[in-house]
Amino acid sequence: MFSRDLWSEIFHSIRSNKLRTFLTGFSVAWGIFILVLLLASVDGMQNGFMKQFGDDATNSIIVFPSTTTKPYGGFEKGRRIQLDNEDVDFIKRSFPGYYEYISPRISKSVDARHLSERGNYTINAVNPENIFIEKVTIDKGRFINGSDMRNTSKVVVMGTVVAQELFKQEDPIGKNVVLNGLSYKVVGVFSDDGNERSERNMYTPITTLQRLYSNTTDVDRISLTYNPTFNYAEAINFSDIIEKSLKRRLIIDPDDQGALYINNYAEGFADVANFTGMLSMISIAIGVLILIAGIVGIGNILVFIIKERTKEIGVRKALGAKPFDVIKLVLMESVIITSISGLGGMVFAMGLVSLISPIVDAPAFSNPSVDNATVITSTIVLIVAGLLAGLIPAVKAAKVKPIVALRAD
Amino acid sequence: MIEIKGLHKSYHMGSNSLHVLKGINFNVKEGELVAIMGSSGSGKSTLLNILGMLDSLDEGEYILDGVPIKNLNETKAANYRNKFLGFIFQSFNLINYKSAWENVALPLYYQGVNRKERKERAVKHLASVGLEPWIDHLPSELSGGQKQRVAIARALAAEPKVMLADEPTGALDSKTSYEVMDLIQKINDQGKTILVVTHEDDIAQMCKRVVHLKDGLIVEDTLVNQVRASEHV
Numbered sequence: 001m002f003s004r005d006l007w008s009e010i011f012h013s014i015r016s017n018k019l020r021t022f023l024t025g026f027s028v029a030w031g032i033f034i035l036v037l038l039l040a041s042v043d044g045m046q047n048g049f050m051k052q053f054g055d056d057a058t059n060s061i062i063v064f065p066s067t068t069t070k071p072y073g074g075f076e077k078g079r080r081i082q083l084d085n086e087d088v089d090f091i092k093r094s095f096p097g098y099y100e101y102i103s104p105r106i107s108k109s110v111d112a113r114h115l116s117e118r119g120n121y122t123i124n125a126v127n128p129e130n131i132f133i134e135k136v137t138i139d140k141g142r143f144i145n146g147s148d149m150r151n152t153s154k155v156v157v158m159g160t161v162v163a164q165e166l167f168k169q170e171d172p173i174g175k176n177v178v179l180n181g182l183s184y185k186v187v188g189v190f191s192d193d194g195n196e197r198s199e200r201n202m203y204t205p206i207t208t209l210q211r212l213y214s215n216t217t218d219v220d221r222i223s224l225t226y227n228p229t230f231n232y233a234e235a236i237n238f239s240d241i242i243e244k245s246l247k248r249r250l251i252i253d254p255d256d257q258g259a260l261y262i263n264n265y266a267e268g269f270a271d272v273a274n275f276t277g278m279l280s281m282i283s284i285a286i287g288v289l290i291l292i293a294g295i296v297g298i299g300n301i302l303v304f305i306i307k308e309r310t311k312e313i314g315v316r317k318a319l320g321a322k323p324f325d326v327i328k329l330v331l332m333e334s335v336i337i338t339s340i341s342g343l344g345g346m347v348f349a350m351g352l353v354s355l356i357s358p359i360v361d362a363p364a365f366s367n368p369s370v371d372n373a374t375v376i377t378s379t380i381v382l383i384v385a386g387l388l389a390g391l392i393p394a395v396k397a398a399k400v401k402p403i404v405a406l407r408a409d
Numbered sequence: 410m411i412e413i414k415g416l417h418k419s420y421h422m423g424s425n426s427l428h429v430l431k432g433i434n435f436n437v438k439e440g441e442l443v444a445i446m447g448s449s450g451s452g453k454s455t456l457l458n459i460l461g462m463l464d465s466l467d468e469g470e471y472i473l474d475g476v477p478i479k480n481l482n483e484t485k486a487a488n489y490r491n492k493f494l495g496f497i498f499q500s501f502n503l504i505n506y507k508s509a510w511e512n513v514a515l516p517l518y519y520q521g522v523n524r525k526e527r528k529e530r531a532v533k534h535l536a537s538v539g540l541e542p543w544i545d546h547l548p549s550e551l552s553g554g555q556k557q558r559v560a561i562a563r564a565l566a567a568e569p570k571v572m573l574a575d576e577p578t579g580a581l582d583s584k585t586s587y588e589v590m591d592l593i594q595k596i597n598d599q600g601k602t603i604l605v606v607t608h609e610d611d612i613a614q615m616c617k618r619v620v621h622l623k624d625g626l627i628v629e630d631t632l633v634n635q636v637r638a639s640e641h642v
Contacts, residue, residue, distance in 0.1 A: 005518060016506035315502045318463060320491025320519035320567070322484045398483075403463045406498060 010333050017305070024301045025341025028385070031294035032342045032378055035287030036349035036370055042283050044360065044368030046276040059100070059228050060133055061239050062263040063246065064221035072253035081250055081259050085210075085217035091224065094245060098238050100227055103130035104219035106209050112202075113178040114166040121162055123179065123202045125209035126223075133223045134198070141173045141188030148187075148205045155208075157188035159199035182212065226266070235266035291381065295389045302334055302393035306400075313397050314405020323398040330397050334390025335383055342382035346375065410571060410602050411437040411460065416469035418455055429455045431625035433469070437571075437604065442597040442635070444613035445606045447622035453606050454575065456622065460604065461494055461573050462486045474570050491519050495564030499576035501556040503548040509535060509559045510544040516567035534562040538592055554585035561592055565601075572596070574605045578612055590615045591638035611636075 014021045065081035088104045106125040112118060124130075131143045139160060148155050156177060163172045163186075172186040184204065192198045210217060226238050243262045244254065252259045306313070313326055350370050357368050418430040429452045437443055447453040458464035459471065462478060471478045473493055481489065495516075503512045513531035514522075522530070535544050538558040548556055557577060564572050574593065578586035590612060597603050597617075605616055613619045614636045621629035 005524060012506060311502065312504050315504065316515065316519075317487060318461070318490060318496050318502075319516045319563070320487050322487040322519070324484070325487075325519065401463075403458045406463070406502060 006328065006332060009329060010336055013329075013333060014337070020301060020305065021337055024298050025337050025344070027294040027297040028291070028338050028382070029341040029345030029348070031287070031291040032345035032382065033349045034290050035284075035378065036346055036374065037353065038283035038287055039280070039374050040349070040353040040368040040370050042276060042279045043370070044357075045279065046272070047368070049272045049276065058265055058269060059225045059230070059235065060223060060263075060265045061226055061235075061242070062221060062223050062261075063242065064261050064263075065250075066258055066261060068252060068256055069258035070253040070256045072256065073251040075251065079259075081252065083219045083222060085219065087246065087249070088219065088222055090245075090249060091222065091242065095238070095242070098227055098241075100225040101129040101132045102222065102224040103127045103133055104206055104222050105130070106206060106218070106220045108209065108213070110179040110202075112162070112166060114172075114175070117166045117168070119162070119165055121200055121202055123156070123204055123209070125204050125206040127206055130203065130223065133225055134192070136190040136192045136198070139189045139191050140171070141186070143188055143190070144203060144205045149207050152208045152211045153205065154182065154184045154212075155187045155204065156184045157190055157203040158186060159201050160189055160191045161196070161199040162202055163189045230266075232266055232270050236264060239264040239266075288381075291385060295385045298334060298338060298386070298389035299392055302330065302390060303396065306330065306393045306397045309397075310400055310405045313400045314402040317400065317402045318406060326398045326400070327394040330394035331387060331390040334393070335386035338386030338389060339379075339382050342385075343379070346378055350375075410439045410441075410474055411435070411604075412470070412472040413460075414470040416456075416459065416471065417467045418452075418459060418464070419467055429625055430459075433625075433627060435620070435627060435630075437602060439602050440597070440600050441602055441618060442594070442616045443604045444616035444619045445604060445622060446608060446610075446613050446619060448608065450624075451622040452625045453622045457573055457575055457604065457606050460571075461496060462490050487519075491516055491567060493570045495567060495569035495572040497557070497560050497564050497572065497574035497577045499579040501548070501553075501560045501580070503556055503559055503563075505548050508545050508547055509540060509551070509562075512548070512559055513563045513566050515563065520567060531562070531566060534565050535559070537565070538562045552585075553581050554588055557581060557585075557589050558592060561589070561596070565596065570602065572601060572603045574603065576606055576608070578607065578609065583611075586612065587638045587641040594635070594638055 063083070065083050068075065068077050068079045068081065071077045083104070085104065088102060091099065092102060103126045108123050108125070110121060110123045112121050126144070127149060128143060128145050131138075136143075138157070141157070143157055144155060147153070156179070158166075158172065158177070166172070166177060167175065172189060175186050176183045177186055178184075179202075190199075190203075206219065226235050230238065239262050243260060246252075246260060247254055247256070250260070313321075316326065317323075353368055353370055360368065413433055413435040416430055416433040416435075417428070420427045420429060433456060435456075445453045445456065455464065459466050460473075462481060465481075466479075473489075476489075476493075478489065504515070507515070510528060510531040513534055514527040517527040517530060532541070532544055535541055538561055540555060540558055540562065543551060543555060543559075548559070551559065557580075561577075564574075577593065578589055581589060586609075593603060593605065594615060605612070607613055614633060615638050616633065617635050618630070618632050620627055
């Protein structure tokens, strides 16, 4: 099938018809070019959206209380809801296996001082599991640990921005920092890529802050991550159960929308996934439609070429070309033109994408790129397209009657 | 070599049918050089097309070199054409983007002969028609007579049993025509069976036998004293 002679036949006819080969190929190259650009754009949008989530664990659920908006169980509306350690333990107790990590949190604004440097920062009091929920990276030292929790140690883990501002070139690990007049030891420095704001924060054990400031077990909010094997429905179901049982526990009207906020990342993710999935579908559909235009174009030009080469085909048949020889010739020519020009279009589009990609980093559009699956699929689509485009003209060519073709003119 | 009995052929165009061949009986022995003559519409081209398996017959029998030619599908017809027949056309019908030797080698390509041998054999046949210096030229770089000689070399390439020439000199001036006929006579001298369709009397006289067709029937079939074309060159 792929003998050297067939190749030389095909390249002969391509070489001797450069302009029409180019015109034929261009429509396909253009179709693939647009398809790849569209897919890369969707990819860029997807990256952009994902970036909006920061880099917190994508399976996070955050519970934070507010005030009731409905009277319930003998309480008037407008009651402030307060969570405490008991609620955290309640969730741990009630849903083993449903959650992965869980951490209470108190946030406090503090005045921080080290030698002559001072500034105002937020300190988040959490437990050691929080590192997995907010996904911070420890650059130096360590995160807070169980022993800090038990001993209510006055230790802080500070963001790189805080460390930079208070300690300048100095290594902050093991040094003391004064927060609201109380001295804490710095045990670690963290960074959080994708969320520079959080690098202006500090972490301290929640037990420490509870003891120092209120001597209660109050917490401002509870962060947890759901079991990562959960699918979307299970994740949503889990946060619904938490909401229901916490409302029962805290005596809140089940229909009260304002008293307790449960923020499940799964919802946002599902929205974005739906949206970008839809965009991919649309762009694939558009790409395929453009490609169809290309295929029809090739088919059209090939039909014309067959007409132009009727005499030649007639001569070949008179000299002993079998119908299959003729079909092979036309089909192979079509596939080769489509594949080569399509690959050309693809390479050009990918080049353009990789050139633009590093420059483009807008909030909703970031690092557009083309994955291997796209490349492989496009290649297969191209070959099939070439076959389809060549099919009708090839059959038409095979049906050329030598006597008609050879009639002296 | 060729046996034809009771050959009928009609063409249907819409509701009209045109009875072109009305019962042809015709035999050609090996080594003959036959001219088929007749005015246009006499059916000579139709007869040649049927002989060349380019067209099917309606009724009758056609035996070529002992092989009955009937119920051919396209692939089989292509094989037989390739094996048995060499064609020479009025308008040469060379493939214009192929060089002289590639044109000559084309029937061999469809026989599956490898490229090296194809070239060797093509060059040999081009040399036998006196075109050795032009093997790499494109048809557009050749004169009419040279083109027809390339076409004759192509018809010879597959070593066919019978050569069919449809008005081989129709597009040539008389001097070149005689040169081409001289070549055809020389090929015939080596024993090849050749049928030439022509409407020119002087060309017909250069064959050994003249068959006259009129309104789809053979009206005259005579042996002639061959005029050697070389005398006119």
